[in-house]
């Protein structure tokens with residue numbers, strides 16, 4: 348495996364596969380390793396320290412598997428662990444390695460989607476509490492007002508395969524009502540959680556027609572493409588064998604494969620990665 352230098356994609360579980368789908372579509376030639384920490388997912392309600400500890404452990408596993416570049420395809424991990432990893436851990440471990448998240452690339456462009464300059468950001472409790480989107484979007488678009496909404500029941504709905512069932516409608520409506528009550532001027536809703544694209548059909552059906560729903564997979568993939576164009580020292584390290592390997596920290600790889608195909612829109616065969 349070490350003769351390959353794949354791009355590592357990390358998520359707390361399955362959700363990052365929606366981001367990986369877009370990355371694999373836009374950058375098909377590279378080798379990839381996906382790692383889902385399903386044994387300890389979801390991360391959404393966990394503390395800052397725990398999310399950092401778990402994320403850094405998984406990033407190190409991806410480094411050991413040969414990845415010089417790791418994407419945290421998880422909003423919660425990007426919000427709560429990325430800064431410490433970039434500013435502290437990497438310097439001790441190996442400064443030539445890179446870890447990138449999903450929040451900054453999304454914040455860089457989301458302001459271009461709104462006419463009214465009012466955006467709703469839907470995420471996990473952890474992402475919302477971190478205020479990362481609020482801060483990052485206001486860095487790039489100071490004129491945009493950001494209304495955050497935590498949707499803590501949406502991840503469990505998706506994880507339990509209930510997202511396309513009639514019972515999900517109640518919880519979709521509940522959080523959309525809450526965010527829309529914050530301002531009548533919102534014309535853009537950002538799905539700032541990897542699981543929410545699976546609810547996009549129900550979300551769109553419930554909203555007034557003038558409100559745009561923006562998932563982030565394509566945005567993150569376009570940003571990675573741009574990053575690799577600008578960083579030839581990293582681009583040249585990465586191998587291009589068009590392989591995709593999937594690892595999960597859960598010992599039930601069949602269960603992972605079953606769920607993963609739903610998120611990745613393709614059959615997946617995973618291997619078990621044991622947490623030390």
Ligand code: DGL
Pocket residue numbers: 358359360362363388389390391392420421422423424471474502539540541542
């Ligand atoms: N992947 C997480 C995110 O994007 C959602 C799942 C979790 O809470 O671990 O925020």
